[in-house]
Amino acid sequence: MRKRNESSVLFSKDIDVESAIAYIRRKNAETGQGLPTRGAPGDTPREGAPRDEAARDPVANDHYSLFGVLIAAAVRTIALKPRLNRFVHRRGVYQRRGISVSFIVKKSLTEGAAEGSAKIRFESGDTMGSAMEKIYDGIEAARSGEPRPDDREYELAHRIPFGKAVLTGFFKFLDRFNIAPARMIEADPLYTSVYIANLGSIGLDTPYHDLYEWGTASIFMVVGRIFQKETRRSGGELRHFVNIKCTVDERIAEGIYYAHAVALFQRLVDKPEILELPPDLAKVEE
Numbered sequence: 001m002r003k004r005n006e007s008s009v010l011f012s013k014d015i016d017v018e019s020a021i022a023y024i025r026r027k028n029a030e031t032g033q034g035l036p037t038r039g040a041p042g043d044t045p046r047e048g049a050p051r052d053e054a055a056r057d058p059v060a061n062d063h064y065s066l067f068g069v070l071i072a073a074a075v076r077t078i079a080l081k082p083r084l085n086r087f088v089h090r091r092g093v094y095q096r097r098g099i100s101v102s103f104i105v106k107k108s109l110t111e112g113a114a115e116g117s118a119k120i121r122f123e124s125g126d127t128m129g130s131a132m133e134k135i136y137d138g139i140e141a142a143r144s145g146e147p148r149p150d151d152r153e154y155e156l157a158h159r160i161p162f163g164k165a166v167l168t169g170f171f172k173f174l175d176r177f178n179i180a181p182a183r184m185i186e187a188d189p190l191y192t193s194v195y196i197a198n199l200g201s202i203g204l205d206t207p208y209h210d211l212y213e214w215g216t217a218s219i220f221m222v223v224g225r226i227f228q229k230e231t232r233r234s235g236g237e238l239r240h241f242v243n244i245k246c247t248v249d250e251r252i253a254e255g256i257y258y259a260h261a262v263a264l265f266q267r268l269v270d271k272p273e274i275l276e277l278p279p280d281l282a283k284v285e286e
Helices: 018-031 066-080 128-144 151-159 163-178 183-188 255-270 270-276 280-285
Strands: 008-016 086-091 091-093 099-106 116-120 194-198 220-229 238-249
Touching: 008 255, 018 238, 018 255, 018 270, 066 099, 066 128, 066 194, 066 220, 066 238, 066 255, 066 270, 066 280, 099 128, 116 128, 116 163, 128 270, 151 163, 255 270
Parallel strands: 099 194, 194 220
Antiparallel strands: 008 238, 086 091, 099 116, 220 238
16 A cells, blocks of 8 residues: 555544533633633634534634643643654655644634644643743734745746646655755644544535545644433433544554554543643643
8 A cells, every 4th residue: 555545444433522512611710711712713703603513613812722622632642652653655654743723724714714824843841831832923924824834936836837847746756766845844734643623613424535645744633513411331321421533644654553542542531631731740640
């Protein structure tokens, strides 16, 4: 299996977020911020939406949010399960030096609104607080429309006949031999540990997403809307869940490793207080 999509495995999981929503409300109450009022990356809560829906939106200002909790849990999971942070290039398997998360940011909830990409770099020791701060800074940078390091080259290429095709082909050639410019790779959101699409912010359920052959992303995660259902744990009461669908490159790890990673991610979302501790202390605490 030489390409990412022929090596992809699809996985769906309903994640219990009842405890995470309570945690978000508590943290926002402690800081006096209340629930987020500005929407998902570039989106806003639907008019008349229940207050619980606001908790699903990503970071707004310094507010805690469900999207932020999910990203922080994903970062911690990758830090503790480093094989998830690998990618396949040609016939080699590579381990990334850092953790990054990418997602789309829209400036407003309209069809014609401009889109930007946020690519946020994390450290393995990031806690909930530092992760939320980085997410907020990344969203603000994407909304501001500040040019990326490779924007000048692409703007020049668009002005030349067939320039975009030539530049793209030349970049692919360089990337094939691992000599592509580092600053262009650093700026490209598809050269990332995990790409996340937050469709719950616009009230949609989760589809499966393909893995891009461009870039090195081995995991694509789609987050859906919040819904309620009964479980054995709730004793018949309704609890809040989100459905998460993942497409992963099975060449970077075996099935049991993925299974343990999913279980870890679910535990972190269920007990987000653990994310306030650095990984070494969190292990002792757990």
